[in-house]
Amino acid sequence: MDYLCDKLEWFKSVILPHEGALRARLRSLRQKPESLDDLVAEVLLRAYSDAAWRGVEWGRAYLFTIARNLLIDQLRRAAIVSFDTAVDLDQLQSNVNLEAQLTTRDQLRYVERVIASMPPQAARVFIARRIEQKTPGQIAEEMQLSVSTVEKHLHKAIRLLMRAMAEQEASGVEQERSEHEGSDRATGR
Amino acid sequence: MSNKSGPSTREAIERQAVDYLLALNGAPDETVRQQVAAWLRSDPAHAVAYARAERAWELADGLDKSEAATRSPTADEAKEKLLPPARLTRRRALTGGAIAATLAGLAGVGWFRQRDGIATAVGEIRDIRLPDGSVMHLNTNSRAVVRMTGSRRLVRLLQGEAFFDVAHDTARPFDVEMEGATVRALGTAFNIRVRAELVELTVTEGLVGVRTEKGMAEHVPAGQGAFIQPRTLALARLQDGEVEQRTLWRSKVIELNGESLGQAVDEFNRYRPEPIVIGDQRIAPLRVGGRFHIDEIDQFLAAVRQTLPVETIVQDDGRILLLYRPDDDVVPAGPGESSDA
Numbered sequence: 001m002d003y004l005c006d007k008l009e010w011f012k013s014v015i016l017p018h019e020g021a022l023r024a025r026l027r028s029l030r031q032k033p034e035s036l037d038d039l040v041a042e043v044l045l046r047a048y049s050d051a052a053w054r055g056v057e058w059g060r061a062y063l064f065t066i067a068r069n070l071l072i073d074q075l076r077r078a079a080i081v082s083f084d085t086a087v088d089l090d091q092l093q094s095n096v097n098l099e100a101q102l103t104t105r106d107q108l109r110y111v112e113r114v115i116a117s118m119p120p121q122a123a124r125v126f127i128a129r130r131i132e133q134k135t136p137g138q139i140a141e142e143m144q145l146s147v148s149t150v151e152k153h154l155h156k157a158i159r160l161l162m163r164a165m166a167e168q169e170a171s172g173v174e175q176e177r178s179e180h181e182g183s184d185r186a187t188g189r
Numbered sequence: 190m191s192n193k194s195g196p197s198t199r200e201a202i203e204r205q206a207v208d209y210l211l212a213l214n215g216a217p218d219e220t221v222r223q224q225v226a227a228w229l230r231s232d233p234a235h236a237v238a239y240a241r242a243e244r245a246w247e248l249a250d251g252l253d254k255s256e257a258a259t260r261s262p263t264a265d266e267a268k269e270k271l272l273p274p275a276r277l278t279r280r281r282a283l284t285g286g287a288i289a290a291t292l293a294g295l296a297g298v299g300w301f302r303q304r305d306g307i308a309t310a311v312g313e314i315r316d317i318r319l320p321d322g323s324v325m326h327l328n329t330n331s332r333a334v335v336r337m338t339g340s341r342r343l344v345r346l347l348q349g350e351a352f353f354d355v356a357h358d359t360a361r362p363f364d365v366e367m368e369g370a371t372v373r374a375l376g377t378a379f380n381i382r383v384r385a386e387l388v389e390l391t392v393t394e395g396l397v398g399v400r401t402e403k404g405m406a407e408h409v410p411a412g413q414g415a416f417i418q419p420r421t422l423a424l425a426r427l428q429d430g431e432v433e434q435r436t437l438w439r440s441k442v443i444e445l446n447g448e449s450l451g452q453a454v455d456e457f458n459r460y461r462p463e464p465i466v467i468g469d470q471r472i473a474p475l476r477v478g479g480r481f482h483i484d485e486i487d488q489f490l491a492a493v494r495q496t497l498p499v500e501t502i503v504q505d506d507g508r509i510l511l512l513y514r515p516d517d518d519v520v521p522a523g524p525g526e527s528s529d530a
Contacts, residue, residue: 004226004229004230004236007236008229008236008239008240008243009338011236011237011240012240012243012244012247013336016240016241016244019241037196037199038195038196041199041234041237044237045233045234045237048233048236048237048240049233055402057345057366057368058368106306107248107306108248108252111248111249111252112252115249115252126249127252130246130249130252131249131252135215136215151211154211155204155207155208155211158207158210158211158242158245158246159203159204159207161245161246161248161249162203162207162241162242162244162245165241165244165245165248166241
């Protein structure tokens with residue numbers, strides 16, 4: 001049980017903060033939106049399944065390496081590799097110096113924005129449960145909703161937050177880079 | 190790619206993960222806990238989804254309700270109060286047997302974990318009191334992430350330099366992780382500087398353990414230092430005064446004790462947005478001495494002009510150029526031997 005907890009804790013703090021950067025980078029490699037989600041999911045799955053996870057400290061480099069290997073495998077299967085694609089793959093070589101995490105304050109500001117953009121009911125329920133730490137029963141009473149409706153809103157709010165988190169990039173450096181890549185992307189399609 | 194990772198399956202797993210997260214955050218009974226644990230173990234995709242849900246949940250740690258509800262995103266950022274006090278008592282209420290305790294961990298009980306990213310700007314020095322009572326002094330242009338759990342105190346020093354005054358707690362080791370190595374302390378004080386090529390450790394009190402990524406390990410007692418790379422770990426007995434010299438930055442003081450002008454300039458530049466530039470490499474190896482306040486660059490420049498054949502030019506953009514001043518009696522040591530080749 002401790003092992004499972006440790007591993008989940010590792011995954012949350014070392015790997016997941018870089019999910020957004022991974023997604024952005026894969027997107028810049030002109031992955032189609034439908035395969036993008038599959039690809040990100042597969043990379044995360046492989047990251048989690050690595051038996052040597054305890055040695056992994058630098059989530060970004062680790063995720064990028066997995067993604068790169070995965071794409072190379074796919075390309076091998078596809079047999080014909082365009083020169084462009086091979087060059088693009090080099091972008092997945094991450095420099096660990098670029099590892100960065102948002103400060104708590106940046107993080108919270110981001111979460112605030114996400115909450116502000118949620119449907120009002122979902123936002124209210126989330127704030128009541130998560131921040132005011134009221135029980136679903138109390139919230140249901142106050143908002144004159146059924147408990148199951150409260151739970152539905154809460155469920156929705158968390159999933160919106162998960163989606164936002166998956167898009168969030170972790171560092172200023174990374175954002176600068178993405179802007180450069182933006183121009184590549186524009187000509188590449 | 191496996192069928193499992195298809196969009197519809199993934200969505201179903203994600204829904205289940207969120208449901209379990211909410212269940213564990215209510216008042217779960219033992220059956221529910223065991224059910225969740227079994228579910229997490231049965232498929233890594235379950236665990237990934239659960240970790241994502243829990244992280245989303247924990248991201249809201251420290252949000253203040255009035256701010257979450259009413260603040261516009263562009264409002265001012267002065268809100269130190271968002272860094273929440275550690276709410277450690279909650280955990281005790283939840284522990285009841287090993288499984289309950291660890292599942293409390295699973296349940297997104299973010300309120301007993303405090304995880305902060307902390308950074309200083311160029312020229313900024315900050316003292317940060319950590320939830321366990323330890324103090325982290327963060328030097329200029331540095332970045333660290335703090336993670337406190339019931340069993341471990343962890344600081345990841347991503348960049349720069351920090352001095353740690355560690356509160357004594359033998360049950361919870363205090364670990365500082367850098368790229369390539371971990372330093373562990375139980376209750377001591379030590380300084381870590383992450384340089385480009387290596388990590389420099391200085392121990393001022395107690396005993397510190399170092400372990401590199403490649404498995405080299407040593408104990409470093411007070412008054413000693415270590416140079417750490419993933420594959421090398423070199424201990425160094427420090428001269429009198431050297432320990433102090435390496436930790437004087439906490440009082441915003443730079444002590445020069447025969448360092449070269451090049452090294453001295455590098456040291457000052459750590460604190461300056463606009464650098465001091467050595468315009469003539471012949472002067473770089475000249476030796477300098479003295480104690481200077483980090484912010485009082487003029488005194489340093491005056492001392493340099495007085496003791497060395499150097500002229501200092503402050504440029505419009507704030508840069509300071511150091512040049513060789515030939516009409517002086519002092520002859521620079523080893524002209525032409527400098528490293529500009």
